[in-house]
Amino acid sequence: MGKGRLEAFSDGVIAIIITIMVLEMKVPHGNTPEALRPLLPTFLSYVLSFINIGIYWNNHHHMLHTVHKVTGTVLWNNIHLLFWLSLFPFATAWMGENHFSTWPVALYGFIAMMAGIAYYFLAHCLADIQGKDSVLAKALGKDRKGILSVIFYIIGIGLSFINSWLGFSMYLLVAAVWFIPDRRIEKKVE
Amino acid sequence: MGKGRLEAFSDGVIAIIITIMVLEMKVPHGNTPEALRPLLPTFLSYVLSFINIGIYWNNHHHMLHTVHKVTGTVLWNNIHLLFWLSLFPFATAWMGENHFSTWPVALYGFIAMMAGIAYYFLAHCLADIQGKDSVLAKALGKDRKGILSVIFYIIGIGLSFINSWLGFSMYLLVAAVWFIPDRRIEKKVE
Amino acid sequence: MGKGRLEAFSDGVIAIIITIMVLEMKVPHGNTPEALRPLLPTFLSYVLSFINIGIYWNNHHHMLHTVHKVTGTVLWNNIHLLFWLSLFPFATAWMGENHFSTWPVALYGFIAMMAGIAYYFLAHCLADIQGKDSVLAKALGKDRKGILSVIFYIIGIGLSFINSWLGFSMYLLVAAVWFIPDRRIEKKVE
């Protein structure tokens, strides 16, 4: 089965997620810079999520580039990933509105962690189908980056109960690591 | 006429439906787990609908995979299906906000049933065009699965007037049956 | 220049318009059929707009099927059409919430008329580019259907000041006429 519609549907869902998050930044009533100030945490939260969703789209793009066959299992693994991504707007808004307090930061980390796990499953499901010698299987290897980011999210969730900004910093760290597109795949293609 | 745009438009509408449902989970004001608790029924309702819409996308994908020609009648049957799917966000939110009480559960079942009927019409319209010996026509056969799920929804609607959780269980049952992608088509293709 | 992205962008915008209209049906607080009753006019308004937008997508699909070249002028004519279509959710909600009273019905007719005019310009701009002997130019002919539906909308707007349901009936009439996909193009292709 072709991968075309899988890409189109994922592009659609991810495009909507990344865009509707902005609707959570409610337009303030005043017309002064002071009226915008209360929105700063929401904006900061929005920027992190925009980058995170951007990273997922970017790597999803890279990953499927090397893939030729998809199966029903791949479709469901993909929908599973999209489910956790679809919860980002909620977690983003809750974290922003509550000025990065403990529980909202922990929930954000939980949803980011679940998305990371779903991405891990999708990547390995795709690699299995393409075969051991496929570009994707070799590029993934032991997939330290994927496993490490899930561990970092778990640490971040724990840290957010000590100081929520510590937890938030861990999420920034994971984003920074993934910001660079997956060179592993680009290298193997060459 | 090519099927490309039919797929693209359906992908777009289904991607939006599956994503805007999350907007019905209003961000709570508190920052504690207790503040999230009232959202649990809405979240449960969201999960069921996410799976249901995922199933429709998945099977729509499988079904159109075997199709080469589409006509004006197909386009309208497809728009008819999208109409009932577009009412899922409303029914999902009403059911969630009212903690799965009788009438909202019945309405959810009604809309799911109508979507099932619309899908049945679309499938048979496509099968007719491809011809009796087409992969799709053979895969559908007497389409017991399609007819049974409509019957199950009718039973579910009836049961929801005795106990709304009984009705809801029927909807879960239908989702479980369809969760597995339509192997009939995959088999026939092989 | 290829028409692929023009189709993709139009599909995207039309898919979003047809889907976000449902967000105007606010979920009621009660859990009884009585709680749904006040939504009936909004639902009726939604159904008409869903059909109207479906008609535009359908005919846009048919029209571009025969087209091979697009220019900058075509892109702007298309964006002009999308602009008027984008106002349907607003007009639909205003008409529904005010139970089809005079001014909202007149505004709905005005926006539908402007969309009709924009479609007329797009169709003729495309026909000019393809040449006099193109399938599209022959299929359009004098384009009585396009001109008549604009006239019907003008009559409908006028009638809505006598009795708003009379105006609304005219809009239903135009929808009924266009409901059938543009056979003119299908015939000429054969």
Place this chain on the structure above:
Amino acid sequence: MGKGRLEAFSDGVIAIIITIMVLEMKVPHGNTPEALRPLLPTFLSYVLSFINIGIYWNNHHHMLHTVHKVTGTVLWNNIHLLFWLSLFPFATAWMGENHFSTWPVALYGFIAMMAGIAYYFLAHCLADIQGKDSVLAKALGKDRKGILSVIFYIIGIGLSFINSWLGFSMYLLVAAVWFIPDRRIEKKVE
């Protein structure tokens, strides 16, 4: 790496941005023309943003038409552009609701300027990859139009502190200049 998904994702995000802006025009409660009057500034603001986003889509379309290769850097430059475009609905609504007063007009100009800068980076990144003798590199040249529009936005922001309508006029001027699709590229292709 192919440009197909980059176009599809950009089309999706831009289609959503251009469409959800209309959700900021809240449906009024009255059913008279007077009830619509307070929405006029919001509508005017919406029209300008619809044209601006339309211009970006149009030129994005033209620019990518000549491109064959995309890299990870291009993907991130594109996401950077989409980030600033995604803030248009917020800036549009704030400017409209506050009847084009100073700070909202200045913020609108700032976001428009940042989008212009992001577009400039994307264009030059793409030109670098295609090579000095590519159609795109020659068409861009010294890119006076791109640089000038950023300068005009800066002037507009400054003017909005003297008279906000003067600032707004500058934004209209930039829109008028870009309204005409980028003939430079069309000419070079020929």
